[in-house]
Amino acid sequence: MSRLVVDQVSKTFGHAPVLDAIDLDVADGSATAVVGSSGCGKTTLLRVIAGFENPDAGTVSIGGEVVTRQGFSVPPHRRAIGYVAQDGALFPHLTVGQNIAYGLGGGLGGKRKHREHIAELLEMVSLDPSYADRRPHQLSGGQQQRVALARAMARKPKVMLLDEPFSALDTGLRAATRQAVAETLRAAGMTSILVTHDQEEALSFADQVAVMCSGRFTQVGTPEEVYAAPADLFTAGFLGDTVLLDATIGTETAETVLGRIPVQVNAPTGTGAVMMRPEQLLARSVTDGHPGRATVRALEFRGADVVLTLDLDGCPEPIQVRRVSVDAPAVGDRVDLEVLGAAVAFTSEQCTAAGRASGSGATSTGMTVPDAVSAV
């Protein structure tokens, strides 16, 4: 069993609190992504879990065994933790096989008993065993990261920590490497944490996503929960583009400039705003002289889909929506808008608090909310 539990962990550097009573529970064999903007404390959390930093308060347990608590710390090499850093950190003067053998311990790989094991580890990360004789510079960036993972897995750790391991790779390679690494970890049944500042990476990689802001988690949940039902406007804006409309919120629906639209269950009632993802508003050109609700101001073609900037009737600010590019409306067209699914409702107080926390902007109808949230 290798469940990882972080309980009320705090850490301050000088006078700056970096981790503030963090709780995190990563189930045995599952993957959690910790996502947040630069400097919010993600790497510090990984370093505390790995044992490279001691927290000021709180405990860390792996497989039911406490490895960190006040005045007690199991050294990093006794924690059965694998760590893959941003650049993979392979030794450039050693072959791939020797790099992995370093992870196996007891020598640099000249030993025959290691050969089979190295070949198995290379296969596990979808690399041909013949790569064992190459040096790191003879591999692509994605292949190097997979070797780094193989080296980290060689010691059969209970928990794998991945600190932005794909950030140096270009877009295509990044997605492919991420998928290969996720599959490898899942197949090995390894408990893992991926740190990233990339929302898409977090949502696609993990069983659980923890969104971090200034040393605290704003929300921890499944990728679907944190994306579709964000707990607050920071989380909503951090995980994707949003459309915000002023609203009078009832128990199941809200009144907006788009008319009455469904809101998710347990919504707060009263005056506030509703948030939808741009793909929840389906724009269609009107036909048969129907007046429509908005005029297309601009269109950005992105291949598979388009982003439409719309002047919505009764709304002083334009909104942006996304739809498939096939049969997309053109600039100047009048469009109708169909709402797909339910909106998330936020009270005026939540909007104001979010605006205070991260610099203010406005909803499409003028309510104060964070800049990151109001723009697509």
Ligand SMILES: Nc1ncnc2c1ncn2[C@@H]1O[C@H](COP(=O)(O)OP(=O)(O)OP(=O)(O)O)[C@@H](O)[C@H]1O
């Ligand atoms: N050893 C240290 N001494 C002093 N301050 C530190 C130390 N390590 C980290 N910090 C500070 O703690 C804060 C959080 O750093 P951390 O590396 O955990 O952030 P992060 O979320 O991983 O950022 P990034 O995404 O840019 O890597 C930063 O302000 C950083 O400068």
